[in-house]
Amino acid sequence: xxxxxxxxxxxxxxxxxxxxxxxxxxxxxxxxxxxxxxxxxxxxxxxxxxxxxxxxxxxxxxxxxxxxxxxxxxxxxxxxxxxxxxxxxxxxxxxxxxxxxxxxxxxxxxxxxxxxxxxxxxxxxxxxxxxxxx
Numbered sequence: 001x002x003x004x005x006x007x008x009x010x011x012x013x014x015x016x017x018x019x020x021x022x023x024x025x026x027x028x029x030x031x032x033x034x035x036x037x038x039x040x041x042x043x044x045x046x047x048x049x050x051x052x053x054x055x056x057x058x059x060x061x062x063x064x065x066x067x068x069x070x071x072x073x074x075x076x077x078x079x080x081x082x083x084x085x086x087x088x089x090x091x092x093x094x095x096x097x098x099x100x101x102x103x104x105x106x107x108x109x110x111x112x113x114x115x116x117x118x119x120x121x122x123x124x125x126x127x128x129x130x131x132x133x134x
Contacts, residue, residue: 024062031069041079044090051087 009016019027039047050070053059059067075090085092 021060021062024066028062028065028069031066034069034073036074036076039075039077041077041082044075044077044079044082044085047075048087 037047047070050067053063053067056064056067071088073089075085075087077085077090077092079092082092
């Protein structure tokens with residue numbers, strides 16, 4: 001796993017981590033209260049798939065549920081390499097601070113998930129670990 005949470009094997013694949021339906025439903029329940037995802041570039045690029053998954057109507061309800069959870073959350077991407085975010089409800093602020101997250105996310109009072117640890121100072125990391133901006 002990279003510092004920003006990117007989980008791929010040596011060939012760049014992450015199919016090894018595919019959960020079964022029961023685990024996926026459990027993770028969906030954990031993700032449901034997330035109002036804002038804080039992401040590094042690599043994990044963001046992986047998750048952009050969920051913006052418009054192909055043939056979503058043919059997928060199991062647990063997959064459709066996750067797509068709705070992703071679409072309903074704000075995304076903040078911390079990256080110097082990503083020029084422009086390609087998904088809705090996504091911002092790319094300069095730097096990582098409490099105020100940049102508050103400005104970038106309309107749901108800043110919500111639970112946060114994920115983070116790019118490379119450029120995050122320890123107090124900000126502690127704040128995100130607690131999952132609160134108050």
